[in-house]
Amino acid sequence: xxxxxxxxxxxxxxxxxxxxxxxxxxxxxxxxxxxxxxxxxxxxxxxxxxxxxxxxxxxxxxxxxxxxxxxxxxxxxxxxxxxxxxxxxxxxxxxxxxxxxxxxxxxxxxxxxxxxxxxxxxxxxxxxxxxxxxxxxxxxxxxxxxxxxxxxxxxxxxxxxxxxxxxxxxxxxxxxxxxxxxxxxxxxxxxxxxxxxxxxxxxxxxxxxxxxxxxxxxxxxxxxxxxxxxxxxxxxxxxxxxxxxxxxxxxxxxxxxxxxxxxxxxxxxxxxxxxxxxxxxxxxxxxxxxxxxxxxxxxxxxxxxxxxxxxxxxxxxxxxxxxxxxxxxxxxxxxxxxxxxxxxxxxxxxxxxxxxxxxxxxxxxxxxxxxxxxxxxxxxxxxxxxxxxxxxxxxxxxxxxxxxxxxxxxxxxxxxxxxxxxxxxxxxxxxxxxxxxxxxxxxxxxxxxxxxxxxxxxxxxxxxxxxxxxxxxx
Amino acid sequence: xxxxxxxxxxxxxxxxxxxxxxxxxxxxxxxxxxxxxxxxxxxxxxxxxxxxxxxxxxxxxxxxxxxxxxxxxxxxxxxxxxxxxxxxxxxxxxxxxxxxxxxxxxxxxxxxxxxxxxxxxxxxxxxxxxxxxxxxxxxxxxxxxxxxxxxxxxxxxxxxxxx
Numbered sequence: 001x002x003x004x005x006x007x008x009x010x011x012x013x014x015x016x017x018x019x020x021x022x023x024x025x026x027x028x029x030x031x032x033x034x035x036x037x038x039x040x041x042x043x044x045x046x047x048x049x050x051x052x053x054x055x056x057x058x059x060x061x062x063x064x065x066x067x068x069x070x071x072x073x074x075x076x077x078x079x080x081x082x083x084x085x086x087x088x089x090x091x092x093x094x095x096x097x098x099x100x101x102x103x104x105x106x107x108x109x110x111x112x113x114x115x116x117x118x119x120x121x122x123x124x125x126x127x128x129x130x131x132x133x134x135x136x137x138x139x140x141x142x143x144x145x146x147x148x149x150x151x152x153x154x155x156x157x158x159x160x161x162x163x164x165x166x167x168x169x170x171x172x173x174x175x176x177x178x179x180x181x182x183x184x185x186x187x188x189x190x191x192x193x194x195x196x197x198x199x200x201x202x203x204x205x206x207x208x209x210x211x212x213x214x215x216x217x218x219x220x221x222x223x224x225x226x227x228x229x230x231x232x233x234x235x236x237x238x239x240x241x242x243x244x245x246x247x248x249x250x251x252x253x254x255x256x257x258x259x260x261x262x263x264x265x266x267x268x269x270x271x272x273x274x275x276x277x278x279x280x281x282x283x284x285x286x287x288x289x290x291x292x293x294x295x296x297x298x299x300x301x302x303x304x305x306x307x308x309x310x311x312x313x314x315x316x317x318x319x320x321x322x323x324x325x326x327x328x329x330x331x332x333x334x335x336x337x338x339x340x341x342x343x344x345x346x347x348x349x350x351x352x353x354x355x356x357x358x359x360x361x362x363x364x365x366x367x368x369x370x371x372x373x374x375x376x377x378x379x380x381x382x383x384x385x386x387x388x389x390x391x392x393x394x395x396x397x398x399x400x401x402x403x404x405x406x407x408x409x410x411x412x413x414x415x416x417x418x419x420x421x422x423x424x425x426x427x428x429x430x431x432x433x434x435x436x437x438x439x440x441x442x443x444x445x446x447x448x449x450x451x452x453x454x455x456x457x458x459x460x461x462x463x464x465x466x467x468x469x470x471x472x473x474x
Numbered sequence: 475x476x477x478x479x480x481x482x483x484x485x486x487x488x489x490x491x492x493x494x495x496x497x498x499x500x501x502x503x504x505x506x507x508x509x510x511x512x513x514x515x516x517x518x519x520x521x522x523x524x525x526x527x528x529x530x531x532x533x534x535x536x537x538x539x540x541x542x543x544x545x546x547x548x549x550x551x552x553x554x555x556x557x558x559x560x561x562x563x564x565x566x567x568x569x570x571x572x573x574x575x576x577x578x579x580x581x582x583x584x585x586x587x588x589x590x591x592x593x594x595x596x597x598x599x600x601x602x603x604x605x606x607x608x609x610x611x612x613x614x615x616x617x618x619x620x621x622x623x624x625x626x627x628x629x630x631x632x633x634x635x636x637x
Contacts, residue, residue: 039509067509069617069634094612094636131536131607132576132600190573201609201637239573242612242636246566253616254555266616404507405609405637434537434608 054085098236151290179283190239353387542580
């Protein structure tokens with residue numbers, strides 16, 4: 001992105017001023033090299049979002065942003081229903097509530113290293129992953145609707161995990177006001193055999209070693225100890241969320257003109273929050289959030305079963321579960337007063353700071369954990385939300401791709417990557433070597449630069465740095 | 475947008491120069507770069523052929539198209555208010571059939587009348603060992619969406635796929 005016409009607010013804050021049909025400015029977070037490396041499409045897409053009805057304050061662009069569809073990936077925007085604000089299916093995306101959870105094993109990484117091969121094989125056997133895989137939980141009719149209403153709470157009630165897990169999940173594991181009736185039969189059919197599956201692409205289950213503690217106070221509160229092993233799970237709402245995105249994107253595009261909305265990009269399909277279509281989408285999207293939360297909860301249960309056999313000393317206590325692609329109703333300070341807003345985060349993480357009432361009691365003094373996933377060979381990070389809030393309490397969500405999938409496929413071979421990573425002590429298990437090549441660590445941006453920028457910008461502070469030991473890729 | 479991959483009508487990999495030479499007599503698909511996802515483009519002498527080639531480009535996101543045997547036929551119908559939304563509907567119908575039948579498709583017969591599409595897709599169930607499926611498509615977006623007849627009379631049908 002050409003930075004010469006941006007207003008440089010401070011070392012990590014840049015502004016595209018409001019102009020023409022934009023209702024608000026765009027604020028980008030990152031050092032000059034991160035901003036310069038962003039595609040011009042990020043600018044174009046963020047400016048388009050700033051043209052949508054009822055958008056407030058600014059469109060915020062995270063340090064890991066890249067060209068998406070409609071919204072940039074790493075885009076955050078809030079809408080006020082009282083000002084004719086909209087909810088956008090394109091602004092949430094297809095993989096609704098795709099997210100990451102982090103479990104503390106409570107054992108040192110050395111305890112894992114001794115059984116790494118066996119553990120990797122057992123996890124790969126237990127976790128359904130990749131194209132065409134099915135789970136062991138098959139849902140039909142009312143049972144599926146119960147899951148869409150209950151989320152991770154439904155999963156716990158079915159024996160997948162414990163009630164203590166729920167306190168460490170956004171919305172206490174259950175997104176309220178979900179409407180299974182607003183979810184199409186096609187979406188439900190796509191999901192009925194996919195509960196407890198990892199998916200493919202950039203989704204993974206990973207065992208990491210805590211290699212660096214960056215903030216002692218938060219690390220203590222989070223239970224993170226240098227040298228310990230942790231488990232990360234990255235996946236989303238599977239076929240159900242994808243189909244809900246498909247269904248409502250189409251419906252909103254067709255309906256936009258009837259609402260008097262001029263879409264700067266059809267992918268920004270949206271409907272007024274206070275409309276029948278807007279309410280239906282919100283109900284369906286919340287059902288998809290519950291699906292994602294239940295899915296990750298089942299995967300945690302499967303992983304716990306494997307650890308009980310292979311590393312019985314591990315306890316797999318849930319540190320936290322964050323979602324990325326969502327629209328949530330939140331109160332934020334605007335113009336000296338709190339306003340209830342519909343906050344879209346597309347490829348961005350909610351990052352409530354210290355003292356926020358929605359942060360679990362045990363973590364409230366230091367802020368919400370923000371888990372930043374890496375990519376097989378690169379580090380991951382645990383951050384903590386900061387106060388005062390910026391970007392509607394949002395932070396980055398990952399490194400962000402620096403190279404297209406096909407660029408990666410032309411540059412790397414899956415088998416060679418697996419061998420190279422094994423030499424570095426990282427065991428990869430995947431049903432697809434081509435998939436491994438497309439997800440090559442080198443195809444992603446420098447995650448260290450992204451989290452440094454997030455911290456410098458006051459979005460979230462670094463707590464711990466993790467490095468991978470075992471990766472199960474979808 | 476750089477074009478990254480080409481295929482002849484029979485799915486044979488070929489260079490851009492060869493692809494240009496084949497353009498008059500052959501139907502083709504190609505992928506174009508997108509930062510996070512993958513752009514699909516089908517070309518053909520008719521809109522129907524361009525849609526069919528876009529279907530092959532979709533499959534090629536997952537596996538090598540020539541590895542998919544046309545063992546089973548699946549009927550697909552969809553409609554939309556215009557050509558571009560019809561392309562999105564067509565690709566999403568394929569994504570749906572791939573997901574729910576756990577199949578891959580390699581051959582398509584597409585008929586379009588008044589923005590209503592009726593097609594037959596031939597394929598087979600996913601065989602992980604043989605197909606080495608790389609990634610599952612989530613849905614066709616409306617980014618870089620275009621269905622048009624080029625000055626040389628070739629139809630193109632393109633969009634970005636979320637994977």
